[in-house]
Amino acid sequence: ExxxxxxxxxxxxxxxxxxxxxxxxxxxxxxxxxxxxxxxxxxxxxxxxxxxxxxxxxxxxxxxxxxxxxxxxxxxxxxxxxxxxxxxxxxxxxxxxxxxxxxxxxxxxxxxxxxxxxxxxxxxxxxxxxxLCEGGDWFERLLENGTYSERQAASAARSVLEALQYCHSLGVVHRDLKPENLLLAHSGPGAQLKLADFGLSAMVPRAALQDPHKRAMDSAGLLHDSVGSPYYVAPEVLMARSYGKEVDVWSLGAVLFIALGGYPPFDGANEQAILKTVVYDPLSFADPTWDGISKGAKDILTRMLTKDPKRRATIPELLAHPWLLPTPMSNAESSGAGLAGGGRVPDAVVMRLQQFSRLHKFKKQARKVLSQFLPEEEVVGLL
The missing domain is CATH 3.30.200.20 (Phosphorylase Kinase; domain 1)
Known part of the structure; x- marks a missing residue:
């Protein structure tokens, strides 16, 4: 919800x-x-x-x-x-x-x-x-065994990109892609990852969802209303511009950044501060945590989290990226080719992701309780 x-x-x-x-x-x-x-x-x-x-x-x-x-x-x-x-x-x-x-x-x-x-x-x-998806959300599954690999993250990202490609081909923009909307079909091995909750989704004429490099500047048929969740919303949504399917690529990039780094790409003390960093702050991999993450992962995140939607990678481009290729390779081969390796992500990432997930669940519960007693405009920004 x-x-x-x-x-x-x-x-x-x-x-x-x-x-x-x-x-x-x-x-x-x-x-x-x-x-x-x-x-x-x-x-x-x-x-x-x-x-x-x-x-x-x-x-x-x-x-x-x-x-x-x-x-x-x-x-x-x-x-x-x-x-x-x-x-x-x-x-x-x-x-x-x-x-x-x-x-x-x-x-x-x-x-x-x-x-x-x-x-x-x-x-x-x-x-x-x-x-009914009984396997929990994607982050819960990643943390289930206390560790996970870049290859697991890449496999999940590929599944979501394929689902988004299908949505976009039918004129649907999801607009609220976040970890709790990525669900596992069941708790066993090999469970399909499912894109859920289309409550904020919209349909636009398919001509308006063409490749941004070919799309006319006319905004007719594009979207204008501000929707989404602070950590995952694209900057163009916040800047009173018309926007299209590129917002879903940004949101998945933010989810993937958290999975591989353990913290959001753009953060702040409250909702307004987060949204300000989304619009104005540059993407950074300066945290030492990223020293243990492959160059391929950082490259694909940079392409997904490009603030200008016209320069942001398209889904076909991302599906062709070496880091997302499904063919397994050794860690040494993967590192040289930019593919996702099978080695574990750093323990510090797992610990940070656990902390982020716990804090997010606490804030969500607190917000739900507060919303029963305070007007919506007073609840926004408190947490």
């Missing part, structure tokens, strides 16, 4: 980009037979008729996620339930929900994207039934 202060109005689909689905009717309506109840999508059968709702998995400002079980097949699923009371205080609520549903149906079928199985709505809430 997006934290307080991080969710804004989400772009809807242009008429030319809308699509139909047999599973969901995107037109909201008032049902006279239900006492005039308002339906964001449409009235459906009770979700409990088809799914048993089990334990709570997480709770955010915009809904609660539960584990569930298909009553017919016994398959475990995730059920994201969002109270429609939010519609009274958030003018973007209905539009956001419809956009999220449309996008998830639109992206269905890719192995590295969480699947939407169905949408249910009653008088009080909307329920999205989705693929």
């Amino acid at each position: 997006a934290d307080a202060g991080q969710r804004r109005g989400v772009k809807g689909l242009p008429d030319s980009q809308r699509f139909s689905s047999d599973s969901v009717d995107i037109v909201p309506h008032v049902d006279p037979g239900a006492g005039g109840a308002f339906y964001v999508i449409r009235k459906t059968e009770d979700v409990n008729k088809h799914y048993e709702i089990l334990e709570e998995l997480g709770h955010g400002q915009f809904g609660t996620v539960y584990a569930g079980r298909d009553r017919r097949t016994s398959k475990r699923v995730a059920v994201k339930s969002m109270s429609k009371r939010k519609a009274a205080s958030d003018p973007h609520f209905c539009k956001d929900i419809r956009t999220e549903v449309e996008i998830m149906y639109h992206l269905g079928g890719h192995k590295n994207i969480v699947q939407l199985y169905g949408v249910y709505e009653d008088e009080h809430a909307i329920h999205l039934v989705m693929e």
Whole structure:
């Protein structure tokens, strides 16, 4: 779920980009037979008729996620339930929900994207039934064994890039890529990494997602609203400029930087300070921690975290980068060719990542508690 202060109005689909689905009717309506109840999508059968709702998995400002079980097949699923009371205080609520549903149906079928199985709505809430990823988020998996290698990080980055390439090919920009939105399908070996949470995503005309070197300067069809999470948001989002798919490359670069360095590429004492460093501070590998990380890793991070989106590496360029090539080599060969080696990242990186993850979870929980008692604008910047 997006934290307080991080969710804004989400772009809807242009008429030319809308699509139909047999599973969901995107037109909201008032049902006279239900006492005039308002339906964001449409009235459906009770979700409990088809799914048993089990334990709570997480709770955010915009809904609660539960584990569930298909009553017919016994398959475990995730059920994201969002109270429609939010519609009274958030003018973007209905539009956001419809956009999220449309996008998830639109992206269905890719192995590295969480699947939407169905949408249910009653008088009080909307329920999205989705693929359940029981392996935790990517950082949790990296820290599970107390150590990990550059090759593991490179493999995960490649999976996410392939998912993003698929999204962009269909006109979808994720806009909120961060560790907690990168989930493992299960806790066993060989689990697929899945891109999740499309609540801040948007669709734009595909012509606007062409290679930035070829794209016309006309901003028609590009995105303008400020969304994202401070450590991972691209500078062009913060500078009141139109922007496009390049923001997803930046965000993944920030995630990868933390995985390999143990700390964010741009940091500050509070949210505003972080955002200022994102816009103005240069990328640096001066910390001694980076002495134990390959030149190839630092090169790909430099290309991903280039502040000018026109000069930032594209996904095809990144997938061709030596550090991301899937062919295993010896550590000596990898070092010379710029590939990710199989050796462990420095212990100092693991310790720092553990500290970062613990602090981030504490801040998220504190923010959630504070948001129950303080207006959103007062919560933002406190942590």
